[in-house]
Amino acid sequence: MGFADDHLIPLVDEGLGNSAYLVDAGGGRALAVDASRDLRALYAATRRRGLTVAWAADTHLHADFLSGAVQLGHEFGATVLASAAGHRVFPHRGLADGDEVDLGGLRLRALATPGHTDEHLSFLLLDGDREMGVFTGGSLIVNSAARTDLLGTERTEELARAQYRSLRRLAALPQETTVWPTHGAGSFCSAPPGTERTTTIGAQKQTNALLAAPDEDTFVRRLVASLGSCPAYFARLSERNRCGPAVLTRPPALPALEAERVRALLADGGQVVDVRPAAAFAAGHIPGALSIRLREQFATWLGWLLPDTVPLAFVVGDGQNAEEVVWQAYKIGYERLAGHLAGGMPAWRAAGGAEATTAFVTAGQAPDGPYLDVRQEAEYAAGHVPGALHLELGDLAEHAADAPAGAVVACGHGERAMTAASLLERAGHTGVSVLDGGPAEYAAAHGMRLEAADGGDR
Structure with missing residues (x-):
């Protein structure tokens, strides 16, 4: 042919x-x-x-x-x-x-x-x-x-x-x-x-x-x-x-878990991944949960930030596809998927589960004090807020002690920053706020011009 x-x-x-x-x-x-x-x-x-x-x-x-x-x-x-x-x-x-x-x-x-x-x-x-x-x-x-x-x-x-x-x-x-x-x-x-x-x-x-x-x-x-x-x-x-990966004889599934099962999983060393949008996570989440919004880059951050050796439970929001969570995890070898919280956060609250919140602020609402940029090195070099502390998200868990108290955590839009804030909260940080936006918005709201790695303005 x-x-x-x-x-x-x-x-x-x-x-x-x-x-x-x-x-x-x-x-x-x-x-x-x-x-x-x-x-x-x-x-x-x-x-x-x-x-x-x-x-x-x-x-x-x-x-x-x-x-x-x-x-x-x-x-x-x-x-x-x-x-x-x-x-x-x-x-x-x-x-x-x-x-x-x-x-x-x-x-x-x-x-x-x-x-x-x-x-x-x-x-x-x-x-x-x-x-x-x-x-x-x-x-x-x-x-x-x-x-x-x-x-x-x-x-x-x-x-x-x-x-x-x-x-x-x-x-x-x-x-x-x-x-x-x-x-x-x-x-x-x-x-x-x-x-x-x-x-x-x-x-x-x-x-x-x-x-x-x-x-x-x-x-x-x-x-x-x-x-x-x-x-x-x-x-x-x-x-x-x-x-060679194991052959799958049927599509993998993500079973529904009652709140008590999720509590038991956490007590036994498992972890919770909250895949809802950043604003939903900020408004109320299971203490200790890691925020990774379900999006195209979900697998990358799951594989970067969590081990593949512990059971994982997921909090899924309305309209989100649990099947997508499974396939993104399986394609990078994450198969210890315990399930998802049945009924989501409303069911967790109804069962008397503890709840935490995270401040999610616009550039105009953000305080002037320490700014933590968690983007990749190339992004930071291209233009960042003057005086920002830079710690890539992938390295943050190991360097959480280096993050300043009360920091405004930021990336390009807010999703990676919310992930970073959830890592910091797990490490004991309090008073963390997440920027809903990126460095350009913050700089404009605070009368600054972005700096580049070469020392020039952007």
Whole structure:
């Protein structure tokens, strides 16, 4: 069969900033590339197109999500395609550099592109002898390259040098070759901001500053300098993916728990995650609950701030989907989900449960005193309130003692700040208030101009 644009279906996870791909290979058979364990969108696409997934390819041992390849093998009998160098312990076809897979007319060629991980492969899709596109995973991404520090800081530079060679190899492909990366904007695997999730080799030669580096040393300096923090759970998932996630024989559920069950869970070392909007949490919540609003980034912050070894109960608000809580948790390996509070906070109050509140203030209502900014380093550097104390949300639990008493906690809008305030309250802080807004609003209300890391005004 010939390959046309509508034969490829991108499946974007906006929260993790990643893309999976479904390729219609003809004859009712499809190839899935870098599919996560949350296969709902992929299943919907196969139903729409009348496809069976015959092959499930992973470009690398993912750190930010559990692979759906094993599940696709169970559901469809798909052959799992992955690097032989990854030493996966479940049934798969191990590929080495240059190996090809016949997709029934189309061909998939493995290209060794280490850097993001040791065993990383890119997959070149060929229609006859024509290079249609390349699935680059965590190698070449739009206007950047994926991070090289996931195997430990002591190997960051070594892997950055491998990444340099891998990008040069990919850049040698024909200019019109489409680039289909896994990591995109919003990914903590080092994708820069932007809306484009695919590109071409030719476009990257013109716009990618890393490809424009005049030599290997410059490339390494630029790449390493771009590395920010990443979620704590990244350290666990590569090995989970090497072993293969457990097959799910039925959709996971989140049972309803009476208030007394939630109290018992807390007493026994479990934790409560309140997924309601920030304003609802502020108005009344279970003491000690962690506020993480159910949104696209929910999995990231769940995996960054809580262990996967304790049972979790959730407080869900009206109109929120408990199924979404489950899938976001499961795709990053959080399976000790005890359930959700039946009846929500009204039921908790009716059962005599203790309740706490948090001040949620506008910029005009916020006091002048200490301002705690919990955004990422790059956000803070781009513009912050003069005199602000900066502690990234991901680091806050370990440094709660450094937070000033009575601080106004702020991020860009208020959601991460409410999470931060819930962490501080759990650590014993009182008098914390959360800014409903961001630094620009606060600065304007208090007669300030934002500062940038270079010392200039914003």
